[in-house]
Amino acid sequence: MVTKPSPLAPLSFPVLPPIPGVRFATMNSGIRYAGRDDLMLGVLDPGTTVAGVLTRSLTASAPVQWCRRALKHGKARAIVVNSGNSNAFTGAAGDAVVTATVREAAQIADCRDDEVFLASTGVIGQPLPADAVARHLPGLAERLGDDHWEAAARAIMTTDTFAKGATRTARIGDATVTISGFAKGSGMIAPDMATMLAFVFTDAAISAPALQKLLRKGADRSFNCITVDGDTSTSDTVLLCATGRAGNKVIKKAGDPALDDFRAQLDAVLLDLAQQIIRDGEGATKFVAITVRGAASDAAAKRIAFSVANSPLVKTAIAGEDANWGRIVMAVGKSGEKADRDQLRISIGGTLITDEGMAVPGYDEAPVAAHMKGQNIEILIELGLDDGAATVWTCDLTHGYIDINGSYRS
């Protein structure tokens, strides 16, 4: 296990204040890790609505398949997360773990089965006994508290080098609500360990369909705009739970103007968590923002940005602090999206490098080279075609990535 925090880690875990209706407990279950908590139970007050976005993988884990069904009901009373074993590709044994865990959690929270949500992260393909998680839940239930946020963030970590949390407040009408969440992930999928997970909570009163629209849109601008290695986990899960305890009048439509501030603050929490995942990217030494403007559409801009962000040649050049813009040209060209060589303008750290199909006459690499030595790299690609725009975030590709992922599982 990597234990030294990423050089891109924030200085400390933020203070996440209690949110009425949200309690957590954590413990060491012994499923995989010794000496640290690896199991988390969250219990939510009755009436809590829930929204979720899940991996698009066609080999999704048993917990993801469960959550996909449970989300239809739109209510959540319990969340159970274990780290160290993803319960993915475990066949009937995996389904048995899900069934036993859901049943026990539903009993504890005194709720329907489909008000229980599960997430598992860790090794793929290692079956667990059916009661591996369930048997610990009664003990956990006795320890629930409203101030265990950092412990919860730590319990869901696998190869993460730091715990990831974020919080904001927002106004809905006369009420002030809090939005807090935590996440894990140090690759789209991490070594054996897998997965990006995020859990966000608010005391706002918002209907499940409205919450789902807010989360879907927010995730598209945050979690769906990051990449470490272009690999997609079998277990990616983001849940957003609203307990309704803040006392605002229940909001039923995602487009309600009363949600304007909430939406902005929610997006800020989601983006903060997503960027922290990149800052913990396996082997990362640089945090890279790639902005594309002037594309044929927003979707085209995002595909071009991802083509650059996922290019091993671009990522290794950044690791080497090399302003190798020719590789950016290559990655734009391979994206399959419309581009005109002679209108393509590439800037790094605010310095325009290419224009009219070639390097800018008299291009001085000195300020760009200085920018490449920093921790935060800004790449701007202007296509000059239309108004499509997108920004995605990634990290560099280093020897650290090979070390972490090339070592044997045992």
Next chain:
Amino acid sequence: MVTKPSPLAPLSFPVLPPIPGVRFATMNSGIRYAGRDDLMLGVLDPGTTVAGVLTRSLTASAPVQWCRRALKHGKARAIVVNSGNSNAFTGAAGDAVVTATVREAAQIADCRDDEVFLASTGVIGQPLPADAVARHLPGLAERLGDDHWEAAARAIMTTDTFAKGATRTARIGDATVTISGFAKGSGMIAPDMATMLAFVFTDAAISAPALQKLLRKGADRSFNCITVDGDTSTSDTVLLCATGRAGNKVIKKAGDPALDDFRAQLDAVLLDLAQQIIRDGEGATKFVAITVRGAASDAAAKRIAFSVANSPLVKTAIAGEDANWGRIVMAVGKSGEKADRDQLRISIGGTLITDEGMAVPGYDEAPVAAHMKGQNIEILIELGLDDGAATVWTCDLTHGYIDINGSYRS
């Protein structure tokens, strides 16, 4: 520059016999490299037909754009290739180099402009003087010979660690024809240096349209089935030239049964060259064949195979000699193609690992672990859906790749 040959290199360059109507000359032009040839002129007898496949990059180099136009005529009399500078993203200056080079080569071969073909490989975005290549051509013309195959293969190398050649003979009716070619490339795009190039020649008499169909189909099963890093060069070029000197009756249709043996031998030459490129993959220590069967279609099978072949997590696991089949499941799942977890059968080195949505009961990793220690890794993925099949070839992702690509250009 890397000089130690890849551990996967063949023992020696094959003997490529003269092909009537094909002559080469090489020299050191001083464009980038000292102490080795970096410029090649090929001159072909009148009547030579030509086919080509070119990069799909939308930021293709000036020579690629020239070849795309010239191919419409279907005849070739001269081929000029330089290594060290790709003449890509060089704007009007790049076009001037193309114009001057074509004009000089056409004069030497006494042919039309569009019977001259060009390829350049090397750094992107560094303009050259217009006559950088042209001024060397008269000198080269005096040195043309029919036995300079290996020298030609060496002159087009950039970061390649060995020269790549292949040859076969085929029967067309009563005539025996020869098919020989050489290639370069050590990544879909190499460090600064770029590109996969291949030039194949035969003395068979085959019309340009028939030749184009043969090459397109052959390339789809060879060069379009390999990946080092998923990156696409701005300069990829494969040309197939047929001088017609073997004396067979001219074949006008690609589907002519008289071409059956020729097609098989051509495919063998193309596949041999393509696999040699993978054997020279940047930092490669393992040659990996990924076969997908039972997919919804051949195209789906190829996309799934590439999803596995391009996964950094799969490639680093192979580098670490880790039979981490969970990552293969992940890569199948992220491909976007139809898959059924419970029907997915994954084998490595002939050992079945997964079935019915989980590891095979009693799965013994010992023979698989032994297979992973070898140089040739065989991965078989059976989807059990339909009869779509494909094989792609790749190499592992190692510290060597980071070393080669993370170092500064200068």
